[in-house]
Amino acid sequence: MTELILFFIFGSLALVGGLTVVAAKNPVHSAMGLMLTLFSLAVFYVVQAAHFVAAVQVIVYAGAVMTLFLFVIMLIGVDKEENLTENIRFQRPLVVLLGLSVVVIGVVVAVGGRFTWVTGPAIAGPEVNGTVEAIGDDLFTVWLLPFEATSLLLIIAAVGALALAFYSPRRRQRSEEDAP
Secondary structure (H helix, E strand, O other), rough: HHHHHHHHHHHHHHHHHHHHHOOOOOOHHHHHHHHHHHHHHOOOOOOEEEEEEEEHHHHHEEEEEEEEHHHHHHHOOOOOOOOOOOOOOOHHHHHHHHHHHHHHHHHHHHHHOOOOOOOOOOOOOOOOOOOHHHHHHHOOOHHHHHHHHHHHHHHHHHHHHHHHHHHOHHHHHHHHHHOO
């Protein structure tokens, strides 16, 4: 029953976030709608007992990628002034109520849920796959060379992007004109 309630709550939040991404006129609001959708997906992963994937979802996508999106949006510039008057009469109490309900649902899931956090393989019984330790062991033993090659390629791409960002065609054109 708890899974069904969580599904309807966070499914509707994911839909609201997706619609906000598409329908919002302000790009910052679109980015916040995408973040709401990503957090809702992380809750779905937790319900399916994929805790590591949920943590990666929050850390990588909702954390790093959305920070990058917001940084780019702010760098491009949203220079129009916004109207700060509240058009929805009960917006603040509604947000407080929604926040409290999310906290209550989190407490209910943490205290009375049927899930236990898997932190390592069980001492007796079958081997548990998909734990953070198992993924880390495989990543830094079996997959070490592809992992390091990928990190090297990402560093090269970042340096190339910086070089292209500081490249000025006018400076190159002037240096070609000055050459004998």
